Amino acid sequence: MNILGIETSCDETSAAVVSDGAKILSNVILSQIDLHAPYGGVVPEIASRSHVKFLTQVIEEALTESGLAWGDIDAVAATYGPGLSSSIMIGLSAAKALSLKLNKPFIGIDHIRAHIYSVFLGEDTPSLEETYPFAALVVSGGHTLFFRVDEDGEHLLGQTIDDAAGEAFDKAANLLGLSYPGGPVIDKISKEGDRTYVEFPRIKIKPGGQMLGGLDHEMCTSFSGLKTALMYYLKKNPLADGDSKRTADIAASFQEAIIDVLLDRAEKAVEGLDHFVVGGGVSLNSRLRERLGEMAESRGVQLLLAQPKHCGDNAAMIAGYAGAGKGITGEEAMHLDATPNINYAKHS
Ligand code: KG4
Ligand code: ZN
Numbered sequence: 230m231n232i233l234g235i236e237t238s239c240d241e242t243s244a245a246v247v248s249d250g251a252k253i254l255s256n257v258i259l260s261q262i263d264l265h266a267p268y269g270g271v272v273p274e275i276a277s278r279s280h281v282k283f284l285t286q287v288i289e290e291a292l293t294e295s296g297l298a299w300g301d302i303d304a305v306a307a308t309y310g311p312g313l314s315s316s317i318m319i320g321l322s323a324a325k326a327l328s329l330k331l332n333k334p335f336i337g338i339d340h341i342r343a344h345i346y347s348v349f350l351g352e353d354t355p356s357l358e359e360t361y362p363f364a365a366l367v368v369s370g371g372h373t374l375f376f377r378v379d380e381d382g383e384h385l386l387g388q389t390i391d392d393a394a395g396e397a398f399d400k401a402a403n404l405l406g407l408s409y410p411g412g413p414v415i416d417k418i419s420k421e422g423d424r425t426y427v428e429f430p431r432i433k434i435k436p437g438g439q440m441l442g443g444l445d446h447e448m449c450t451s452f453s454g455l456k457t458a459l460m461y462y463l464k465k466n467p468l469a470d471g472d473s474k475r476t477a478d479i480a481a482s483f484q485e486a487i488i489d490v491l492l493d494r495a496e497k498a499v500e501g502l503d504h505f506v507v508g509g510g511v512s513l514n515s516r517l518r519e520r521l522g523e524m525a526e527s528r529g530v531q532l533l534l535a536q537p538k539h540c541g542d543n544a545a546m547i548a549g550y551a552g553a554g555k556g557i558t559g560e561e562a563m564h565l566d567a568t569p570n571i572n573y574a575k576h577s
Contacts, residue, residue: 234548237320238312244288245544246295250552255294256545280319306336306551310568317567337557337565344508347535347546364498369509370395385573387448390440397452422481429486508535
């Protein structure tokens with residue numbers, strides 16, 4: 230079963246061919262970071278225009294690299310949400326059109342569920358089925374979601390009530406005068422920084438608020454106050470130009486505050502389970518990986534991290550998840566609209 234996957238939900242134009250849900254024959258990813266960097270964030274109009282411009286080229290490259298011919302493709306899968314609707318639409322429409330042209334099924338894929346699946350890509354990895362039940366964290370520029378995953382699906386345990394963790398990294402980098410995207414830069418300079426330099430808040434959420442939508446307040450996260458705390462700290466204690474030592478100390482302190490919060494929720498999510506799965510762009514963070522590793526070791530839990538090349542947005546996770554028999558198929562799939570927001574609390 231060879232599936233062509235397409236991913237255009239944000240600022241990566243990607244196409245991949247995956248065989249039997251795990252064997253990656255190709256995974257072409259065209260990043261738009263350079264286009265968005267001058268604006269300090271993703272500009273939706275620029276993102277969708279760039280998808281239109283490059284998607285066909287990226288798809289052709291993915292097919293060529295896979296060594297297969299069009300006739301070998303058994304199905305076409307694409308992200309239908311969540312993400313930027315104007316970006317999703319490009320990949321979704323292209324995938325539907327391709328499936329009609331090839332006379333092969335179209336499979337609509339939920340981007341977040343595919344991020345969870347990214348740890349199962351590759352041939353030497355455990356299968357999804359043999360890992361059930363497990364806890365999962367998807368942590369990216371747009372999402373911070375904790376799930377319990379079993380045969381019946383993904384059950385939402387907690388999510389951010391405001392900014393996502395990656396968004397907090399990006400906004401902090403902006404305040405510190407660092408480049409976009411902020412996560413990798415903060416990760417890098419924090420290695421030289423003092424994590425105890427500033428005591429930033431580890432924000433706890435009060436029970437019963439409307440924002441929680443019935444979720445356990447102790448499983449949800451809030452990072453917007455942390456960003457505000459950094460803003461006030463810098464107003465009171467401005468950074469001198471070129472003070473790279475202090476910049477590193479503040480960055481390391483900020484990073485540790487985010488990671489402390491994620492670790493606290495991770496420990497609760499994995500209670501009673503043997504596996505913890507982590508995917509999404511922020512899971513590239515070296516300090517987060519280190520802390521998760523320590524947590525897993527001390528609790529006797531198996532930690533499954535996506536390979537670095539599969540942490541960010543990529544089409545291999547889309548094609549892989551479809552190949553694992555997941556996603557929306559049939560008439561329903563052909564009628565799928567771009568869905569910028571998916572309410573995981575409702576789906577659980
Ligand atoms: O999953 P992703 O590529 O795109 C989506 O948001 O869906 O994640 C991008 C996010 C950005 O916010 C970026 O700053 C963050 O992941 N990121 C990191 C690191 N690498 C990327 N955050 C912390 N440490 C990193 N090493
Ligand atoms: Zn993503």
